[in-house]
Amino acid sequence: MSSRADKNPAPTHRGRVVASFGRSFTVELADGSLVTCTTRGKRTDIACGDRVSIAITAPEQGVIDAIEPRVSLFYRSDIQRQKLIAANVTRIVVVLAVPALHRHLLDRCLAAAEYAGIPVLLALNKMDLPQADAALAALEPYRALGYEVLPLAAKIDIAPLRAALKGHTSVLVGQSGMGKSTIINRLLPDAAARVGDLSAALGSGRHTTTHARLYHLDAASAIIDSPGLQEFGLQHVNPVELAHCYVEFRPHLGRCKFNDCRHMAEPGCAIIALMGNGVIAAARVESYRELLLQIENKARRRD
Ligand SMILES: Nc1nc2c(ncn2[C@@H]2O[C@H](COP(=O)(O)OP(=O)(O)OP(=O)(O)O)[C@@H](O)[C@H]2O)c(=O)[nH]1
Ligand SMILES: [Mg+2]
Ligand SMILES: [Zn+2]
Structure with missing residues (x-):
């Protein structure tokens, strides 16, 4: 039996996109090694979480040849272009925080999740702050619609969220400063995701997340951190x-x-x-x- 490798001198490997920088992607192979990949023809329709085939072109470098069929794709779109957020996720965690909820942004995230057919969990973070009860009450109408609401103080106890992530590939989405990267760091103390700590930044700018990254929680669970959302267009929906x-x-x-x-x-x-x-x-x-x-x-x- 002839294998593909006989016909194609550049060996093909399968892997998963674990970081997306827009034009460059980090692909993780089955053995855990990481390959920095570009795409053919400047293609950018590849998202963190995508399963891909790559050709290795140099040590730790490669080109993405093909994207495997997706279980799901979560994205937003403005008039100019689509902005892919994550591929193959089985759960979207919308991270909100005390004291204020941006309801229109929440409704847009929910609509995009419904469009993509991906179940949603609403995590209300910073429950250690005053006004926690009022923020939780503001989410009650969403709970009544059937969306699961999880009160959380990521800085204090991440256990309630950890249980909800088991067996899923999840993506954390929400406005900047809600605590998405803090959640990653609490779930995975070695992750060292950069957190926007205002007091530590000392005017040098906040440590806001600039690209999506996938982290493994265990053999069957993974979580994707994503940059904070300011707007959420749904131009792809009729x-x-x-x-x-x-x-x-x-x-x-x-x-x-x-x-x-x-x-x-x-x-x-x-x-x-x-x-x-x-x-x-x-x-x-x-x-x-x-x-x-x-x-x-x-x-x-x-x-
Ligand atoms: N009081 C309180 N503060 C929190 C909690 N979780 C996170 N924070 C703080 O919220 C700020 C923003 O946290 P990040 O984790 O950087 O927020 P982010 O959602 O990743 O922000 P972007 O990367 O800009 O999208 C930091 O100062 C955190 O220390 C919490 O449970 N309670
Ligand atoms: Mg962040
Ligand atoms: Zn009508």
């Missing part, structure tokens, strides 16, 4: 799909008077009626509408 990304809308879609109802101000809209009854939260309808207008704007520009 208007009809968007309504389905809002879980509480789903059972009622199709009950509006008009088939092509946008749930803005149409007569006989089931979503508007449920908002009027308080069954669907007005804040969620608001964030849906804001996203819808953004998406439609882009579609119009393309015409």
